[in-house]
Each structure stands twice: as structure tokens, then as C-alpha cells.
Amino acid sequence: MEKLDYKAYWQQGIGYDQYKKQMADDHASNEDIQIKDYITLNQRRMYRVEKTYAVSTHLADQIKNLSHKIYWLILTEHWCGDAAQILPVLNAMVNLSEGKIEMRLVYRDQNTELMDAWLTNGTRSIPKVIQFNEDFNLTGAWGPRPAVAQQLVLKLRADPATIAIYSTDLHLWYAKDKQKSTEAEIAEFIGMAVN
Numbered sequence: 001m002e003k004l005d006y007k008a009y010w011q012q013g014i015g016y017d018q019y020k021k022q023m024a025d026d027h028a029s030n031e032d033i034q035i036k037d038y039i040t041l042n043q044r045r046m047y048r049v050e051k052t053y054a055v056s057t058h059l060a061d062q063i064k065n066l067s068h069k070i071y072w073l074i075l076t077e078h079w080c081g082d083a084a085q086i087l088p089v090l091n092a093m094v095n096l097s098e099g100k101i102e103m104r105l106v107y108r109d110q111n112t113e114l115m116d117a118w119l120t121n122g123t124r125s126i127p128k129v130i131q132f133n134e135d136f137n138l139t140g141a142w143g144p145r146p147a148v149a150q151q152l153v154l155k156l157r158a159d160p161a162t163i164a165i166y167s168t169d170l171h172l173w174y175a176k177d178k179q180k181s182t183e184a185e186i187a188e189f190i191g192m193a194v195n
Contacts, residue, residue, distance in 0.1 A: 007136060009114055010073055013104025016091040020046070023078045035079050042084035045171070049088040053179045055096050059187050063097045069134040070193045072103040075115055075143075076127045081167060082145045083127040085174045089182050090129070101190075120144055131193050139193040146181035149173055 014022070027039040055063070072090065076083040087105075094103045108115045108126050118128045118141050125144035133139050145153070152173055156166035 004114060004117055006073065006130070006132065006138065009106055009111065010071065010104055010136075013073060013106045016087065016094070016103065016105065019076070019087070019105045026078050038079040038081070042078065042081060045081065045084035046088050049085060049179065050092075053089055053092055055092050056183060059093070059183055060096055062187060062190065063093060063100065066097065066100040066190070066194065068100075068194045070097075070101045070190060071132040071136060072101065073130045073132070074103060074105045074127050075108045075111065075118065075130075076105050077108050080126050081171060082125075082143075082149075085171070085179070086127055086143070086145070086182055089179050090186070093186065120150075129189070131189060133193045140189065142185065142189045145170075146177075146185050148181050149177075
């Protein structure tokens with residue numbers, strides 16, 4: 001495989017606010033009723049997380065004391081339920097960082113070469129956060145969800161009795177977890193960029 005031009009993907013990426021605007025536009029114009037319903041749910045999820053999530057004191061200190069810049073390039077789609085739970089958390093961290101962490105989003109289905117370089121168990125699972133240090137050197141990737149949630153999804157999808165309802169159980173898990181698992185894993189992930 002050729003080396004990917006991550007800077008080119010970064011340059012075409014969009015910010016969180018623009019992503020939310022495009023999500024609203026997608027909702028208004030999308031003729032696929034099922035996708036439209038997913039987007040409606042995800043807009044509500046994002047709004048709820050934006051209103052209820054606050055970066056912990058421990059992570060806030062870690063972010064404020066960053067000595068190096070970090071870049072997050074994120075593969076996502078409007079219909080993705082995991083992205084709706086995770087992107088607002090990442091955005092809160094970016095906002096707290098006062099420019100030390102920058103985040104840009106690109107769409108999975110428009111960037112298949114990039115996505116295929118970051119498969120999860122052979123699947124195009126999102127969101128996928130690709131992290132770079134201040135010199136724009138790759139320091140790792142995270143996603144599509146916290147490890148505990150990933151294990152839950154694998155278990156539920158392996159059982160014919162629960163495969164149809166796995167999404168409901170996953171989002172109940174997110175509601176109970178209150179973004180704690182995402183935050184803990186991202187705190188470790190940030191450390192990878194500065195070590």
C-alpha cells in the first residue's frame with residue numbers, strides 16, 4: 001500500500017461546527033427515510049452530550065499542560081450512532097485545549113482509501129480518530145468506540161437473539177457510562193502524541 005498523504009486529508013477536513021451544519025443539511029435533503037431517522041436520533045444524542053458532558057478536572061489539567069500540539073483527523077458519517085456519542089466529547093476537549101489540539105472531520109464513504117487503512121476487525125467502523133503530533137507524524141489511532149463498548153457490540157452481534165437490538169443496548173450503555181470510558185481512553189491516547 002502506498003503511504004497515505006495525511007496532510008491532504010487534513011486540508012480537506014472540516015471543523016465540528018461545519019460538520020453539524022452539513023448534518024442538518026443532510027437531514028433536510030436526504031430522501032432515505034431510514035438514514036433521515038438515524039440523523040434525527042444522532043442530532044439529539046449530540047445535543048444531549050454537548051449539554052451534559054464536562055471534561056474531568058484530571059483530563060482538563062492534562063490538556064491545559066500540553067507542551068506540544070496534537071492533530072486529530074476523524075473519519076465519520078452523520079448516520080453513525082457512535083460518532084454522535086463521541087464527537088461532542090472530543091470537541092469539548094479541543095475547545096478546552098486553547099488551540100493545542102486541532103480536530104478535522106472527513107467522511108468515511110468519500111475517503112475509502114483512508115478508511116481502508118484503518119479497519120477494525122476488517123470492517124469500516126467509525127468514528128476512527130487518527131492522531132498526529134506537532135510535526136504531523138502519526139502517533140496512533142483510536143476508535144470506533146471504547147473497548148468496553150466494543151466488547152459489548154461484538155457479544156451482541158454474535159448472538160442471533162440480540163443482533164437486531166444491539167444498537168439499543170449500546171446506546172443504553174453510553175447513557176449509563178456518561179462518556180467516562182471514552183474520556184479515560186482518550187486521555188491515554190493524548191499521552192501517545194507527546195511521549
